[in-house]
Every structure is written in C-alpha cells, then in structure tokens.
Amino acid sequence: MPENRIASRPLTTVRQWHTASYTHEQSACVEVSEGPVTGIRDSKNRDLGALFFPADEWAAFVRAARGERL
Template sequence: MATSDDTTPARNWHKATYTTERGACVEVSEGPVTGIRDSKNRDLGALFFPADEWAAFVRAARGERL
C-alpha cells in the first residue's frame, strides 16, 4: 500500500539507475519503507511502499519470475 505521507521515515535518497540528463529523474530511498520521488519536484512529496512491495515491483519491472 503506497502512501504520500512525508512523515514516513526515509533517508539516503539516490537517483534511480535509469535516470537520464534529459528528464525522467526519479530518486529512491530504500530501506524497511522505500520512498520514491521526482527529483525535479521534491516539494510534491513522495510515495512510500513497504520494502517487500517495492522488491516485487522491481522484479516485475525487470521481467523476473517469482
């Protein structure tokens, strides 16, 4: 379940691996709760997911089977 609550603990933001200089900039903070935010619009907040949900999303995005 995703939330946009900025009070959820997240730290050590880093740009996602596929971030490009021309746009599509996403920052991720991984941990027990994983945060996702737009690096160009940080003031819009972030979405937070439990680590297991984030890991499942990454596996699916990569086309990996469970």
C-alpha cells in the same frame, strides 16, 4: 502496515535519497530511498512529496518491471 500514501515534506528530507540507475539527465528523474520502507519521488518536483511502500512490495515491483519471475 499503513496504506501507501504521499508523505509530507519533513518526512522526505531526513532520508538518504539516490538517483535511480536508469535516470538520464535529459529524461524524467526518479529518486529512491531504500530501507524497511522504500520511498520514491520525482527529483525535479521534490516538494510534491514521495510515495512509500514496504520493502517487499517495492522489490516485487522491480522484479516485475524487469520481467523476472518469482
């Protein structure tokens, strides 16, 4: 599996992105593209690219952020 990295713009434009459920219009906005490799990016700075993680690593991060145990 390749290392986590910032992707170039062409890789981020062909994916289906949606705004994270905790995003509010007046706060920092995060967009997510889910799949075998999950991408995350700042919706206000899309030109900066995105970070990509294997789906199982992203799921573990979300569980930890919610305070859930494995």
